Amino acid sequence: MTEKAFEWPIRVYYEDTDAQGVVYYANYFRFLERARTEWLRSLGVDQVRMMQVERRIFVVVSTHAEFIVPAHFNDEIVATAALGALSRATFDIEQKIFRGDVLLLRSGVKVALLDADSMKPQRVPKALFEGN
Amino acid sequence: MTEKAFEWPIRVYYEDTDAQGVVYYANYFRFLERARTEWLRSLGVDQVRMMQVERRIFVVVSTHAEFIVPAHFNDEIVATAALGALSRATFDIEQKIFRGDVLLLRSGVKVALLDADSMKPQRVPKALFEGN
Amino acid sequence: MTEKAFEWPIRVYYEDTDAQGVVYYANYFRFLERARTEWLRSLGVDQVRMMQVERRIFVVVSTHAEFIVPAHFNDEIVATAALGALSRATFDIEQKIFRGDVLLLRSGVKVALLDADSMKPQRVPKALFEGN
């Protein structure tokens, strides 16, 4: 990965935190998906058109995350997304969350493209990530 | 309403709380819907069959809630549901949340029955609430 | 209310929707709180300082909402906030959610200011809403 990652700013609200005073661990996965969605949008991918017209959807196949430093209520953080390995039927997205220069979280997801009716895997078009 | 309300027990997990150390206000509405869903199930209403076979769905038209005493992580609470006013196109459900004898929250929702395709209101069958 | 309401743009992600294909009813209350938080910030209210230094927190006492038109995945919507009635111990916030010119939701909340340790109500300073 030498290209610069896509960056998406996120504000932490009460809804994101829990009684330990920090962001609830499952909610980081929401933040990560917002960054992926906006990264795909920045590449010209229209997920509504995909679902309604082409009947194709993206589905998370697997994920992992390391929780390094917690985020707190009101923090301004940044979630990143960058294309990792691309195979015939899936692609990997490498993601991080930062608060300023501090790395809070490191994650990766493997995503498949499915036919929304048959739920069968579709070939992932390489052109998807070429941004035009 | 003289009949006894339906009761559904709920355990408060970290996911439900926020950094103020109590249940996040929007999450009580999740608890209330769990109680409504289970109350409907207890009356023999099969929401999956309704949606998939009959193409009819329940939709919340309006709601109100008074937050009286907060619930905390690990609390065992009970959400209730009881039929309120029933009109041609909507019905009201009166709901409360208790921790033991302590009333934590008082709420009400107005629910409509819609055609899932046209999203047009359907007549609410009175028999729905008679539990056959 | 003659003054213009504060406006906060929100994008609808998958996390906000449910299997009926629209935003899950409880999640609108998250959107409404984001708008309130950002409105307070725009008035110079620092909720982190309030909680940590002054040990005072805002708490929702009651709320109501009318769900008029549903929002869908990927919609760009706007949540508003405007000061309503202000009493000694509470204040009301009038809120709406729009998609373009279409009114999706109308809501109100009554908020109290509490001492974070004793949980006793505090007098709400009128200056809070004067924006300087």
Place this chain on the structure above:
Amino acid sequence: MTEKAFEWPIRVYYEDTDAQGVVYYANYFRFLERARTEWLRSLGVDQVRMMQVERRIFVVVSTHAEFIVPAHFNDEIVATAALGALSRATFDIEQKIFRGDVLLLRSGVKVALLDADSMKPQRVPKALFEGN
């Protein structure tokens, strides 16, 4: 792992699903934490006492999950939890989610025990998992 895993039944509500008609990927992590919390309770671990009296909290250090088959609205599923590797400062929990005999998800988390004030790691007492 030869011992039988702890099992916790979960009902899928609308709150858990998204507009793809299945459980939203981040919400499985909520289900997994419910099972861990109940497993710890079954071993006699009182997390409220731990936090309030002993000032010690459990924190998820890392996690991974494979999403094999999706769960739908109204499904009755079971989340499991079983102790994996135990080191001085962390322990692993191996988890699965089933619908009947169908494996929906396979996951693991690494958990640390922290001092709630200093956020420094504490030695994990082996006796914790012996259920006395």
